[in-house]
Structures are given as C-alpha cells and as structure tokens.
Amino acid sequence: MGADTSGGNTFVRPGSGPRVTRGQIWSIVGGTGLVLAVALALVLIVTSVVVSMRQTANRIDDERAMAAASAAIGALQRRLSLTVQDNAVWDEAYNAALGSEAGVWIRDNWGAPSAAYPLYDGVVVLATDLSLIASYIKGAEFTPSGAAGRMIAQQAARAQASDRPVASLLRIGDMVVAFAAMTMKPFSVEPTNGEMPVLILMKAIDENVLELISRDYQIVSLGIDGTRMSDMLNLELKDPNGERIGYLFWPSRKPGDKVFEQNRPLLLVAGATLVVFLLLVLAAGAVETTRLRRIAAAAELEAKRDPLSGALNRGGFLETLDTLAKEVSPESPLTLHMLDLDGFKKVNDTYGHAVGDLLISAVAVRLAGFADQFTAIGRLGGDEFALAQVQAQPPQILAQQVIDALSIPFIVGEREFHVSASIGHATSLDGGDPAELMRRADVAMYAAKAAGKCRALQYVSGMEDLRRPADVRS
Template identity: 40%
Template sequence: MNARFLLPRRPRISSVACATLFFLFVGLVLTALMTHVVGTMVTSANDIDDARATRAAQASISSLKSRLSGVLQDNSVWDDAFSAATGSDPVGWAYENWGKTSADYPLYDAVVALDQLGKPFSAYLDGQPFDPLAMFGIAFAKHIESAAVAGKPPVVKFLPAGNRVFLVASNAIQPFALEDQPAYRHPVLTMLKEITPEVLAAESVQYDLKDLRLAATEEPGWLNQSLRDANGKVIGYLSWSSQRPGLALFKLVQPYIYAAIAILLVFLTGVLVFGAVESKRLAALAAVAKHEATHDSLTGLHNRAGLLLAMSLVQNARADDGLLTLHMIDLDGFKAVNDAWGHAVGDELIRRTAAAITNLHPSVASVARLGGDEFALVQRGPTLTDLDDAILDIFRTPFEIGGRIIEVGASIGTACAIALVEPLEILRRADMALYRAKEDGRGRIVRYDPALDVEREHLALLESDLRAAIASGAITPVFQPLVSAVDGSMHGVEALARWDGPRGQISPEVFIPLAEKAGLIDALGRHMLVTSIAQARRWPDLYLSVNVSPLQLCSPDFSHMVSTALETEGFDPKRLTLEITEGVLMSNPDQARRSINALKTIGVRFALDDFGCGYASIGALRTFGFDRVKIDRSLVTALEEKSNGEDVLKATILLAIALDIPVTAEGIENLHQAQILRAAGCDQLQGYLMGRPMQAGEIDIQLLEQAVLGGSRVKPLSRGSRES
C-alpha cells in the first residue's frame, strides 16, 4: 500500500485563516499602490522640472550666442569699418572703435580684427593686447577661415583656452551694400565673451537654473548641458542642481502619509496576531495528526509511513553520502505465541521487542513497526554487521511475560543504498532479503543482493523488455554539462542512459548490469553511442563523453563499431571522449589497449573514470595514454567530512597533473567543493551544481543562455536526490 494513503487528511484551513491571508494581501496591495502613486508623483514632478531646466539651459546658450552675434553683426557690416580695415592705417582705427572698448564692454571681453590674409592686426582682451593664435591654437584659425566670406551670418562657436571657455563669434568685415563689391576674401572681425562665473550667475537668475556653473566633466547627480567647439568636440559642461520640486511636495504631505502607514501597520499587526493564534492552533492539530499518521499506536514507534519519511530525511541530510541501511526484522514463532497465550501476551511481546531494539546503536536513526510482528531499523552510514548480530542476541534469551516463558526468534533482511534509490525501493529490497532469510530456515541474516531481484522479478521477462527497448529506441540519452573550472562555460556533455520501461523508469544500476549479463551490452552501447552522436551533432562547439562498458571495450569489433558510427553520422572523432573504468585495465589489458590505440589513431579521446578509488598504477596511466581522468565522486564527497579527505583529493589530482593529464571532477554539489577542486588543479567540473542530466532541448537552451550572457549559469544544488 502506498504510504500516502496512510496519512489522515489535514485539518482544513479555517475561514479565519483565509480572512487573515486576504486582509494581509489587501493591505500589502494598498501599501504598494500608495507607495507607487507617491513615488510616481515625486518622480514625475522632478522629471518635468528637470526637462524645463534643460530647455532653459539650451535657451541660455542660444541667447548668449544671439547677443554676441548681434553686436558682431552691427560692427562688421559697416562701411567705415570696411574702409578702415582695407585702408592704410587699420590698427589705430580698430583700437579706437573696438580694442579700447574691450576693457569694460558688457557684451564682449575681447575683439580681434584680421586682415584679408587672416593675420591679426588688432587683438585686445580686457583692453590689453593678446595673441589669439597662441591662446586658442589652430582651432581659432579654422574658425576665422569659415567666416572670411562676406554675405553669410556670423559664425559662433565655443573655444577652450586652457581652463577657460570663450564664446567666439566671427564675421567678414564688409560694407553694407555688399552687392557692389567684388567676391574676394574679406577681413574678419571676431568678438569673444568668456563664460565666467559672473556671466553664469546672471544666466542662472534669468533662466532659473540653480547653482549654474561651468565644469570640465559631467557633475554626478547634477543636470548637465554640453558645450562643443567648432569640431563638435565637448569642451565643457554647464552644470546645475535639480530643484526637485517633487521632493518638496512630498515633504508637505509626508506627515499624512506616515499617519496612513501607521494606521495600516496597526491594522495589519492585528490581522497577523489573530492569524498567528489561529495558525498555532492549526499547527498543533497538524502535529497530532502527523504523529498519529506516522507512528504505531501500540509501541509508539514509526509505522510504515513514518519509516519512509525517516529514510527520506536520512537521504536528504546527505550524511555519509546519503548512505543508509534498512534492517527488516520478522519474529519467528510469533503466531504460535498469539495462538497459545492470546493477543494480550502477543501485544506485550511486541512492546518488549520494541523496547529491546530501540537505541541499539548511535547510527540507528529510526525504529519502526510495520504491522503484526515485523519491525525495521534505519541505520545511517555503512552497514554494521555486529548490529544484526546484536538484534539476534536479543532473542536468544527468552522473554518472561505474566509468569510465562516466551521463546521467539528473528529473521533479518538488510538492504543498503544511497540517496539515489527511493525509500520504497530500499524497503522492497530489504523485504526481499527478509523473505529469503525466512526461506533459508529462519534465524538468519540475509543482505540484499541484485541476484534476488533477478530471481524474484523474473529475469527473463526483464531481459525481454530490455531487448525490445534497445530495438525500439526506448532507451534514450540525457546529457549532463561538463563546464570549464576557469569561467564556468559549457565545454562538453556526458551522455547518460535513461529507460522508461513498461513498468516505469528503470535505474541504470539495474539495466546496464543486466545488459552485460544478458549479452546485450554491445547492442545497448551501439544504440547509446549512435543516438548520442546524432543528437550532439547540433552542438559543434561541445565535446561528447560516452561511458563504455568493460565488456564493450574488450569486444574485438568495438573500435570498428565506433569508427563506423562516427563516419555514418559525420561526427568529428576529436569531439568524442570514451570513459572507461579501471577494472578493464586489469581484466583484459591487451584487448583494451588494442581498442584504445585503434580509436586514438582517428582522434577519439579516452578518459579514465572513477580515478582514485581503485588500483590503477602510474605505469597503466602512461601505457594506455589517457587524455583525461575523472576523479571519483567519493573523493569529492569526502570534502564534507572532517577528516583528511581534502588532502587525499589534492594528492590524487597532483598525481594526474604530474603525469600531464587533465582532470575532471564529478559529483560536485556545492560551491565549496567547486572552489577546492578548482584551486587543486581540476580544469573541468561536473555535477548537480553545474547542471543535472537533461534532454537535448534543454542543452540547446543552456547554450543559448551561455551565448547571451557570455558564460554559463551556475546554480546552487537543491536538496534533492543525487545524480546517477
């Protein structure tokens, strides 16, 4: 029976709780709306005034240009000025009419008169002679050149002079009746107005620009209007502070807003207090219901639902790599006790047994009664053989109940698994081992072995299903990313086999050994290789890694099969990496070497999987010429233990580096592990932290995101089941 049917229905959420959530939602929505409205009003008022100020600054600049241009027009389009500039004594006339007035004239600070060749013959700044070419450089000469043609409006530009900025206006000196004059280069009159703090102060008052000033660069937090020279280059900025009328308006209504918020907070506090009281009451009811749903009423131990929950908690806690052992205990001879002495004695025997097996060992995480005379112990970490012996020792001494001597025995079935295996599957395995223990004569301990599955689940039928699945393509690849340890970008993927069989998803731990035992591994390997290559062709920038069974590698036609698959699919052999385990190096090294050498000749790469947990020698690594090694996940998991796990891991990586073999680390589940492995010298990382096994379409999305973001997405690992 599924455990979920054993759980009673939770108490319904009361109408008060619903009302609490509703009023909280309404209150939060009102707060958000009010905040948005006020913020929008303040921001809009500020933006409107800033736009007005920007237009005013532009108008101020236009006004300065217009005033200087008007004065220049009056002085340059003048018959007397033209006659003097082209006469025999232009210097004296220019000084009396222009140079002298530069000392105190409000509309300009400097006047420069240039002859028809563009050479200044009169230049005065604040009533004193000066050299405009030395002051402004080549930019001044280009400016004059553009104004030497008569009949055009004055040329007005900003020019820098060191840390000073001048508004420079130039126009050809010409008679009023220009049509009577021949077309030639005219003398030029230039008037300059320095942009001084006094000038800006006057503009600030006139155009309502607060704290208007000239700055070399944009003032952070201020409003800015650029000033450009004749070439369009920015030579400075007019900067002024925003008056922020929206903020002033906010300060006027601020007391009323705070009052409204205070009232709303009082209201919400009342709703929360009432809701908390109601939630506490419901939580108490839920706790009682949960205890009743997960505990046995006779012994107080967990029942089946509680046992499954306890197993899940042990797995999710990741203690000892999520490893747990389930001990199933069945009392031998209990039915005879019930029949002989009645159910009252039987119930007392059950209670005595429950008390005896509780707290047998610190590694026992949970004790359960599964019904009748069946018990279970959940043990964290590796299996302890003396724990089962201790259980049997309990029943070697008879129980004394009501003056009666009661002798019963026990049969024990155990199953050990990591977090990849579902609790129900572990329960089934332990139950199968218990069944075998009772079949073998009782009073025995039987540990779960995959062979029990073969016998009980009709190996022939499963083999037939597997054969059909390979033929029909029901076994499909998923892909787990292989990412760079340097920048987190995806460099490759590992193809992993998945099978949704007729009776549900079948673990690779089951069907791959079955394929090896049934002689189907070559067909399965060929199918996985061809299918993976066909899907990986869409990722031309990724390497593809495929696991190879030792039986496949030792097959005489293995290299030919791989070569044919690559040629048929048009797949670059240099993109393919075949991963093999250490065992094949010892079981059949000669054939393995022949297959490896044949495939390496065409560019296929080889990686040694599970490196560091076996017995591969340095000589073997050199002999077989591996292109990469993959650190066994047990070494990565050991980083979380307070032992020398980190030292062992680093030593293993250093060995590979010393042999000049790149290192991949798999089974990475958190940033702490990734940082240690990256610092130790791993250049490639794999694990749930980088990405779970996924369909080809999901890899497409990952690559698209990587192309857009310029890197890979690295996500923290959720507390779920481990990878397979």
C-alpha cells in the first residue's frame, strides 16, 4: 500500500484519490442548515399569517355584528317614530285627548290594542302640563313612576319643544323599551289654543323583537340583560341621559376559528410535507400567498362599495373612472351619465330617512338591471348616481331607458312612491381629464333639472352659463 500522503483535510481510501473534503462536508451541512432555516422561516411566516387571518376574520365579523345590532336598535326607534307620527297628527285623537272622556278613548284606541299590536305595546298620553292622562303597557294600565316616570316627563318636554318625534331607549321595571314621543296636533289645522298634549308609544325589546333582529341582521342567539355577559359580544344600551340601562348580547361566530379548524388537517399535512419535500412547501407557500391576495383584493373591493345601494361608492367609482379614461379612443368613447332623482327630498321630508334609504335601495336594484350596458354604476351620495358607459349604443337612448325604468312606481312597505330621474351625460373621445368629464355631465344634469326634470340632456358648450335654480336638486 502506498503511504498516506494526503493532507489532514482529505480522506483517502487505499488505492484511491481524494473523495470528500471536510470543507465540502461543512458546505453540505451549511447548505442543508440554510435550507432548513429558510423552510423554518417560511413556516413561521405562514403560521403568523394564518393566526393573523384567523384573528382578523373574527374581529371583522364581531365588528359587523356590533354595527348590525346598533343599526337594528336605530331602525326600531325610527319605525316607532313613524308610528307615533302617524298617531299623533290626528284630529280625532287630539280632540279626544282634550275632552272629558280622554281616558276611555285612549283605552279603546291605543291601550287595549297594545296587548297584541305588532308596532307598539305601550302607550302614555300626557296633558300639556305633563300630567298623566292615561298609560298602558301590553294592554294593562300602569303608572310611570320613579326614574322611568321622570324620564318620560323629560322626553315629553323635549317633544313639546320640537315638531318631530323624539326617540330613545328607556328602562321600565325589568324591561328595556324603545320609545318615541311627539306632540299631538290636528291634521288639518295648527292648534291655536296652546294645548300641547304628548303621545308616547313604546316597544319592549323582548323575545319577539330579538328574534326579528336575529333573523334580519344575522345575529345568532341574541339576548338582553341588565349586566354585561362574559364570553359574549355586548352592545351597551343607554337612556337619553347616557345612563346604562342594559346590554344586548350574543356569542361571537368566530368564523376565523371555524375556518382554521376546518383546515387544521390540511395545515398538519402541509407541515409534514414541508419537512420531507421542501419544494412542495415552497409551492404551498405560493398558493397561500395567492389566496391571501385574493382575500385582500376582495376586502379592497368591499371597501369601494356603498353599503346602502350595493353600487360603487364615490371613491370606488372615481378610481374606476380614472381607469376607464386611460382606455378611451375614438373607436371606444367613454360616456358619463350623472343621475339625480326628482322628488326624493319630498319623500325624505315626509316619511323620514329610513323610508328614503329603502327607496334608494330600490332605485339601485333597478339600475342594476342595466349592469350589462354600463361598465360601472356608482352612488356619489344622497340620491345622486353616476353611470359609466363604454359606448355600445347611443347614450341618449340608454339614458332615456333608465329614465323610463325609474318612472315606474316603487313599492316600499305598503306605500307606493313616484319618483323620476334627471340625467346629464358627457362623452370623452380622447381620454381627457375625468374630473372635467364629470363636471360636464353634472352641468348637463343641472340643465335637465332646469328644463323641467324627468329628462336626459347631453352636455354642449355654453351650458355653464345657465343659472341654477335654488331648488334644482329637489
């Protein structure tokens, strides 16, 4: 055998040359360690993202539920305000409240029906000096006393100082009730005798009301209690003085936890696969990144939606308009239609914003029927909509079709509403400033209003010189 003449860092087999150096071994170990470190870093990153998504999904759903519960209480008060307004402005009721048989009339018309009436289950009628004439709750007489009595008198005084209903929450005994108060008056003429009796209607937030809220606002297992419930979501209820009178409570749905549990086996398999097949782990990371981007894109899209109408909000529409303006050409012109409802302000003033919101939603549904003809539909605020058309048919014809569609009566609840629309439209052939396009369409819309409403006008040079009437938006 030959002597071992190799250096100390090289292993030599008898009859062979150098095979593996210690430097190569450390290079392999270091490379392997580096790959494992990168893999571990990826695991930590993915784990952190999953945990963050889990917590974020839970938080977003909790915030949605809190907002929904608050909106439900507000809607209950608004409905009660509409009901008390319908009952307070009534010749017969006003005269009866001032008559000698007020108690009998109140019992027959409001008190007895409150035992099973769906819109309210309590009534209080106070004289001008805020002395009690009659009061019933769930069909039985009762006398407001203590803190509840003082609060009722306080709100009645507020109602006397206003020509609109005063609504809030109140605790009566072990019940939390929504109430609305309004000064009684004749329908036909204003009273001249100085008499200002007050009508108060109440609706207890009981199991029936909670069941309706749960169904309409997707809040499961909704309850009410005087104290905060641990391990539950709690919405604090306050009286007009800001004093806490109870809590709505319900369990968190924790959608993030549910999704996490549903995907736990997949995560475990992914973790085991990562140890054995690092390349597959990298692929799984890419898939996860894509999924997160889609979720982020969906969240971004949702942020650009108007929650009332479902159309794009102002920011989302303007962003879309900027994008469309960059693609304009003479072969593919861009037309912007600015639409404003005629007569909407009267609906809001007469029936309240709750009914107005429902009407806006109904208008949005009709406009959605033109989704295949408009590239984007947005609600800019109030009763103003914007419609972007990448020209397929003459804008004037399409605008008239929209006007005709909105001229059909709307059924909101048990009421029929007749509104129309005025539309101004302007067309860009060269991809100019979107702000200028919007200005021209807005000018044309004002011109349509000034010309008699319920019509569509195309922008022409010189329209800016037209004087806008003070009530052109009504």
